[in-house]
Amino acid sequence: MAEAAENLPPVADIFNPHSPEYVDNPVPQCLALAERGPLVWYEPWQAWIMTHMDDIMKCWKEEPLSSDFYDWEFAPQRPPEDQWSNFERAMIGHSLLADQAHHRLVRRVTAPAFSRNVVDNIQAKIEPEVRKLFDDLGEPETFDYIEEIANHIPFISITRMVGIPEKYWPQIKKVILTFTETWNPTISDEQREAARQDSNRAIDIIREVIAERRLDPGQDDFLSTLLRIEAENKGFEEGDIITLILALIGAGADTTLVAQQWTVYSLLRHKEQIDTALASPEAFSNAFCEINRWGVSSKMGFARYAPRDMEFMGQTLRKGVMVLMMPHLKDYNPDYYDNPETFDVTRTFDPDVMFGYGPRYCIGAALAKRQLFLTVSELYRRFPNIELAEEPERDPGDHNAIVFKRLLLRTNCA
Template sequence: METTETVYHSNFKVGAYPFYKQLRSLDPIFPMSQTGEQTSWIVTKYDHVKELLKSKSFIKDQSKFMEHSSSEEPDLITSVFQNMMLDVDPPDHTRLRKLVQPYFNPKKIKELEPRISEIADQLLADISRKEGAIDLIEDFAFPLPIIVISELLGVPAEDRNKFRKWSQTILSAADNLEADFIHDTEDFLTYLKKLFDERKENPQEDLISSLLQAEEEGDQLNREELYSMIVLLIIAGHETTVNLIGNTMLALFEHPEQLEKLQADLTFTDSAIEEGLRFYSPVDFSTARWAEEDVDFHGRTIRRGDLVLASLSSANRDEDKFENAETFDITRSQNPHIAFGYGIHFCLGAPLARLEGNVAIKKLLTTFPDIRLYDSHPRWQHVFLLRGLSELKVAVG
């Protein structure tokens, strides 16, 4: 069996799926590492993952297991990540999600389709003027969702590109020098403070202005939670969709008969998006959960305070759940994947990601019917939680 050191290294993304398959067969609740009396676990089978994600026995609040050696208040950076909606339990999670849910309900998101189409058309027009190979990530998959989420939040157009470096540093925190993480996060929060001050002086019809109002009322949102919410929405609001677009296009290029089928009938776009989400899930692992008390979980004793990760990518290739699980099939009709998670932490932005992915792929294939893969060795980003490409070189004819 693999050791902890070999579970995550520079080539892990390339060989991850055979490794997951081995775990599902031999050790589906896998003790990834051990420190003292605490064990970190990876759960890989579909049914087990769904059970974990909805179980009240596994919580997000790690502070319940930490010894507080100081009575000092945590600094702002620490507070931001402790208060992030993705990493808190009810009732705080319920309260925070209720504040932003109206902006992401399917009906509200559908109203954004004309603007998303307009942005896609402009990006593709810019691409058509370029010569040589195109990086589909840099030129299309990244700018489309960052423009959309920035406009929804109320972030000025000239500031959007700053978020890519900041978000990638935060998402890669485990692989970055501590100084890089602290420096970029401080820059991010300094920028947000300035933006908050501007919006307080001049409120707009945007989500930041709405959340500032909730913070000012005091009983719905405090300042640390406000920072946390915006950081989360900016990062999650574009990173997952970048990966959805890039990963689905890669799968289509790797399966040319499926690409031809989609080009011949774009009514398959919805099911192609769902199959892309299943086949190359944009999020490899759920964020961490901890066992609130000792619990027996399918024959394994998980101790109080043990960290548990759900492998969404593995669950979505589980041969006991999906027929021909290793086959990419855009006509798959039964596709109950959990690429957006499950339970109370199901991805808030799933309707937006699906719509952006649908518009992006339809527009791309319509505008460039001869599009093809230019570099047959695409490179995956080395971010543990996510599965996304650092670049995807294509020729557009």
């Protein structure tokens, strides 16, 4: 066995998520990486990659590794408190980079802000904006769904849901959409610092909005709900509010834009399943798991860091080394799914791990899926005979996902 392992090609030769081959079809590389073992060293990123779903779920649930970006061995030095900018004040010690106890507090006290009733109310706020986008579009013979619809939906719907007044939209849109890059370990230091400065400017705007809302708190939106939670729960602070809003707008807009593209593309490639997928929000929630599985759009995964020198999954980890959990490696593995090549919106997902699992399950998952359901349902209501006008060309430039350069649709309105 040892001799066979020595004869294997380097992992970097079989797996490169930034290669044209991966962007064109990631499945062979994902399967090849998973076959190399449950914890694989990946030299280009100086990181271990966790490949098996059982191990990933256990890690999500038990949290033996740190989720604090500043624990990464190559992270910028954590600045002393008297040198913190707005970015450090919001991020250090708060919900995204929080210690486990504080993170659990944030999840517990904010759970009511993500209830089914709240999601239903948010849909009512978003629907007029979605309809207006389609009204402005009219009935063209063809249109680029990304340019005309998808690029606008995430930011408009999330800011409407959060309660960011429209007068701030032009300012904040320029600086908040790069938020996820501030802790992406695979980009350059220059890119990360530029994103950090953008986040500082976004935080200035959010703090201004919060100050206004404190003077006029009686509105029915996510921000007002968070301010009430802050008043009623010791330990939940303004920094937590800022971090949650950054995540919902920044991370939410980024991931939802990718999801918009793949949802429309996948359903148009399997038009016979559209009615089933859009039968109800619940049906779409399950269908979206299949869309995400079938598309395999991810390039990396969920980053964690060794909090100390430690033994982990049979390997010796040095303090600060990155461990990437990659649940998408399973998506075409027949050990996990029957007939993985087949697209089936009624496929059973038990458990549903698309948005994570355990204590750090994505708190905005229900909001993201409802937003997608609303937009795609409106698309098919307006254009019941819509189809792909071309096979879309994939864009290799995205740092985190496989996306399309454009998604040209033919409406067949004539």
